[in-house]
Amino acid sequence: MTVTENSLLARDVYRLRLAGDASGIERPGQFVNLLLEGFFLRRPISVFDWTEDSLTLIYKTVGQGTAHMSRLSPGAELDLLTGLGNGYDTGLSGDKPLLLGGGVGVPPLYALAKKLREEGKQVRAVLGFRTAADAFGITDFEALGCETAVTTEDGSLGRRGFVTDALPDAYSFFYACGPLPMLRAIWRTCKPSGQLSLEERMGCGFGACMGCSIQTLSGPKRICREGPVFRKEELPWTV
Ligand SMILES: Cc1cc2nc3c(=O)[nH]c(=O)nc-3n(C[C@H](O)[C@H](O)[C@H](O)COP(=O)(O)OP(=O)(O)OC[C@H]3O[C@@H](n4cnc5c(N)ncnc54)[C@H](O)[C@@H]3O)c2cc1C
Ligand code: FES
Numbered sequence: 001m002t003v004t005e006n007s008l009l010a011r012d013v014y015r016l017r018l019a020g021d022a023s024g025i026e027r028p029g030q031f032v033n034l035l036l037e038g039f040f041l042r043r044p045i046s047v048f049d050w051t052e053d054s055l056t057l058i059y060k061t062v063g064q065g066t067a068h069m070s071r072l073s074p075g076a077e078l079d080l081l082t083g084l085g086n087g088y089d090t091g092l093s094g095d096k097p098l099l100l101g102g103g104v105g106v107p108p109l110y111a112l113a114k115k116l117r118e119e120g121k122q123v124r125a126v127l128g129f130r131t132a133a134d135a136f137g138i139t140d141f142e143a144l145g146c147e148t149a150v151t152t153e154d155g156s157l158g159r160r161g162f163v164t165d166a167l168p169d170a171y172s173f174f175y176a177c178g179p180l181p182m183l184r185a186i187w188r189t190c191k192p193s194g195q196l197s198l199e200e201r202m203g204c205g206f207g208a209c210m211g212c213s214i215q216t217l218s219g220p221k222r223i224c225r226e227g228p229v230f231r232k233e234e235l236p237w238t239v
Helices: 064-070 107-118 138-143 180-189
Strands: 002-010 013-019 031-035 043-046 049-051 054-060 079-084 097-102 124-129 147-152 173-177 194-197 213-216 219-222 229-231
Touching: 013 064, 043 054, 043 064, 043 107, 049 107, 054 064, 054 107, 097 107, 097 180, 107 138, 107 173, 124 138, 138 147, 173 180, 180 194
Parallel strands: 097 124, 097 173, 124 147, 173 194
Antiparallel strands: 002 013, 013 054, 031 043, 031 079, 049 054, 194 229, 213 219
C-alpha cells in the first residue's frame, strides 16, 4: 500500500493513511502486520478504519519500529498482511453496547463503533488516557453519534480516573481494548458479558509460529489467530 498521510494527532501518536487493496479486512478489531525496511519482524497494528481501497491506522511511537513508521512520507510503499485475527462480533452487542478504550487501545473501537452505529445500535464510548496531551479520537466517536465520555488519570481532560470510574448504569454488552491492567479491571468490574482485545508480542502474526499463545478456559489459543478478541468468559483471570 502507499502512504497518503502520516500526521501527528497527539503526543507520540500518529495517524497513517494508506491507499491500496484493503479488501482482506472483514471485521472491526482485526489487525494488519507491517513490514518495515531493516526490521525482521512485522509490527502488528489494529485497523482504525478502512474501505476496499484505503486503510487508516493510529499508532504510538514506543520503540524503533514505530519510530521508523513516524518518518514515512506520503508516496512511501509498505508491505502489509491485512485482515488478521478474528475481530469483534457485533452480533453479541444487544441494543446498548459500551465501548471501553485505553490509549492506543482506542483505534480498533472506532471501526467497531462505526459498524454498530450502521446497525442502528445506541453506542456509548468511554475513552481513557493518561493525560490530555495523549488524547485523540474523541471527536471521531462523537461524529458517529456515540455518547462519548473521556477519562484521564490526572484529571486534565474529562473525568479524573480510569475508564472503570465512568461506567454507565446500564449497558447490554461491552467491548474493550487497552493495556492489560485496564482489561483486567474491566473484566472484574463489568457485570454484563463482553469481548476484550488482547495484545502479545508476535512472530509470524498469522498462526504459524505459536509465539503468541495464551491459556484460556478452553485451552491454549493464539492471539493472532483465535484472537486478538476473546469473550470475557474465556479468560482464566481471577477476581
Ligand atoms: C493485535 C495488536 C494490535 C495492536 N494495535 C496497535 C495500534 O492500533 N496502535 C498502536 O500504537 N499499537 C498497537 N499495537 C502495539 C504495537 O504492535 C507495538 O507498539 C509495536 O509493535 C512496537 O514496535 P516497536 O518496534 O516500536 O517497539 P519495540 O519495543 O522496539 O519492539 C520490539 C518487538 O516487540 C514487539 N512489541 C513491542 N511492544 C508490543 C506490544 N505492545 N504488542 C505487541 N508487540 C509488541 C514489536 O512488534 C517488536 O517485534 C498492537 C499490538 C497487537 C498485538
Ligand atoms: S504470532 Fe505466530 S502464531 Fe501468533
